[in-house]
Amino acid sequence: MKSHTVYKTFNTERRRELVRITEDVQAAVDEAGVEEGMALVSAMHITAGVWVNDDEPGIHEDTLEWLDKIAPPSWAPPANQVAEALLPEGGDYRHHRGGEDNGDAHLKNLLVHHQAILPITEGRLDLGPWQQVFYCEFDGRRSKRLVIKVIGA
Amino acid sequence: MKSHTVYKTFNTERRRELVRITEDVQAAVDEAGVEEGMALVSAMHITAGVWVNDDEPGIHEDTLEWLDKIAPPSWAPPANQVAEALLPEGGDYRHHRGGEDNGDAHLKNLLVHHQAILPITEGRLDLGPWQQVFYCEFDGRRSKRLVIKVIGA
Amino acid sequence: MKSHTVYKTFNTERRRELVRITEDVQAAVDEAGVEEGMALVSAMHITAGVWVNDDEPGIHEDTLEWLDKIAPPSWAPPANQVAEALLPEGGDYRHHRGGEDNGDAHLKNLLVHHQAILPITEGRLDLGPWQQVFYCEFDGRRSKRLVIKVIGA
Numbered sequence: 001m002k003s004h005t006v007y008k009t010f011n012t013e014r015r016r017e018l019v020r021i022t023e024d025v026q027a028a029v030d031e032a033g034v035e036e037g038m039a040l041v042s043a044m045h046i047t048a049g050v051w052v053n054d055d056e057p058g059i060h061e062d063t064l065e066w067l068d069k070i071a072p073p074s075w076a077p078p079a080n081q082v083a084e085a086l087l088p089e090g091g092d093y094r095h096h097r098g099g100e101d102n103g104d105a106h107l108k109n110l111l112v113h114h115q116a117i118l119p120i121t122e123g124r125l126d127l128g129p130w131q132q133v134f135y136c137e138f139d140g141r142r143s144k145r146l147v148i149k150v151i152g153a
Numbered sequence: 154m155k156s157h158t159v160y161k162t163f164n165t166e167r168r169r170e171l172v173r174i175t176e177d178v179q180a181a182v183d184e185a186g187v188e189e190g191m192a193l194v195s196a197m198h199i200t201a202g203v204w205v206n207d208d209e210p211g212i213h214e215d216t217l218e219w220l221d222k223i224a225p226p227s228w229a230p231p232a233n234q235v236a237e238a239l240l241p242e243g244g245d246y247r248h249h250r251g252g253e254d255n256g257d258a259h260l261k262n263l264l265v266h267h268q269a270i271l272p273i274t275e276g277r278l279d280l281g282p283w284q285q286v287f288y289c290e291f292d293g294r295r296s297k298r299l300v301i302k303v304i305g306a
Numbered sequence: 307m308k309s310h311t312v313y314k315t316f317n318t319e320r321r322r323e324l325v326r327i328t329e330d331v332q333a334a335v336d337e338a339g340v341e342e343g344m345a346l347v348s349a350m351h352i353t354a355g356v357w358v359n360d361d362e363p364g365i366h367e368d369t370l371e372w373l374d375k376i377a378p379p380s381w382a383p384p385a386n387q388v389a390e391a392l393l394p395e396g397g398d399y400r401h402h403r404g405g406e407d408n409g410d411a412h413l414k415n416l417l418v419h420h421q422a423i424l425p426i427t428e429g430r431l432d433l434g435p436w437q438q439v440f441y442c443e444f445d446g447r448r449s450k451r452l453v454i455k456v457i458g459a
Contacts, residue, residue, distance in 0.1 A: 044434030
């Protein structure tokens with residue numbers, strides 16, 4: 001069994017951002033020399049995620065708007081009454097008692113998940129025609145890490 | 154390390170449907186001849202998912218109703234005021250500017266996830282007594298693919 | 307390829323609970339003698355999940371409150387009008403026609419997911435500084451199982 005590990009560091013300009021990393025994952029597979037196996041792509045933070053979806057700007061904007069409604073930040077006015085009702089009773093996250101303001105980013109991590117695992121077939125990520133891999137930052141503007149772990153033969 | 158890859162094609166009658174595939178995944182494990190390892194079950198589309206849960210029709214209906222509230226379609230009237238408030242501002246997905254109408258299915262893909270990975274022990278999927286594997290279609294009535302990748306020894 | 311399987315049994319005091327299991331997963335990796343590979347951590351039930359996040363009590367309380375709003379139980383009064391609107395039409399889950407009362411726990415399983423897969427590098431879980439692994443019980447006070455499957459070299 002072969003294995004190969006690659007770490008990527010992100011420092012997004014915006015607090016929330018989707019960064020396409022399909023090519024980085026394929027590069028890790030190439031370096032691993034794995035023909036048949038799996039690639040695990042995993043954010044090393046609790047306020048980020050990995051999503052496999054379309055590289056279409058409209059859907060990314062839709063998704064970030066929607067995530068702010070169902071996992072609302074408390075550092076901005078709620079998007080609407082539903083977002084307000086989904087905040088904790090009292091209007092702020094208990095998590096913020098320690099000085100943080102990123103409670104919503106933890107819930108976004110729960111929804112999106114911190115990882116995806118991709119099949120490798122004949123040396124290529126075995127994805128559908130529209131599937132791209134995105135690192136999803138929900139509390140950026142500082143250094144964050146992701147690990148890509150390739151195993152196989 | 155052994156590996157084995159199986160593709161399944163679905164063409165659901167309804168736009169949204171849960172299709173039980175536990176037996177297909179076990180068949181792939183049998184073909185692989187893997188006794189100890191993992192089976193990755195991954196939709197190759199951005200508007201579908203894979204869920205491991207109960208094969209109980211009530212819970213499936215409950216889940217589809219609930220998904221239409223928290224990730225509302227815009228091709229039908231919103232189920233209620235909460236669903237309406239979870240649609241994008243203006244009432245339609247930006248993604249639809251390109252002629253699509255499946256923005257909600259992308260969000261359902263986010264919630265359900267496009268993949269699950271299952272343990273294999275002594276040649277069997279190592280699932281609990283109520284766990285079944287479902288392909289979850291959210292934009293069907295056309296040909297969609299799924300990949301099953303088995304690795305192990 | 308090495309592989310190793312460990313089962314854990316939980317019997318939580320409360321109906322919903324987050325139980326830290328990072329050390330159990332690392333112990334399984336140690337027993338496996340795997341230096342490079344992956345650890346699959348998978349609830350064997352359809353009303354439980356696995357989440358990788360912060361071991362901070364505030365965020366756990368926030369998360370359980372929020373999950374009760376977006377995946378509301380029907381055995382307690384809804385937390386607010388949004389929770390009420392996210393219950394099925396008629397106010398109760400179809401799943402309960404069979405005598406169950408845990409429909410909400412199935413939806414929480416969907417949101418949190420029943421599994422996580424963790425990279426192993428140089429014999430250690432390759433997690434970020436704040437990442438801990440939690441078994442998430444949503445219908446406890448009875449015996450529930452989880453499987454840890456380690457593969458690698």
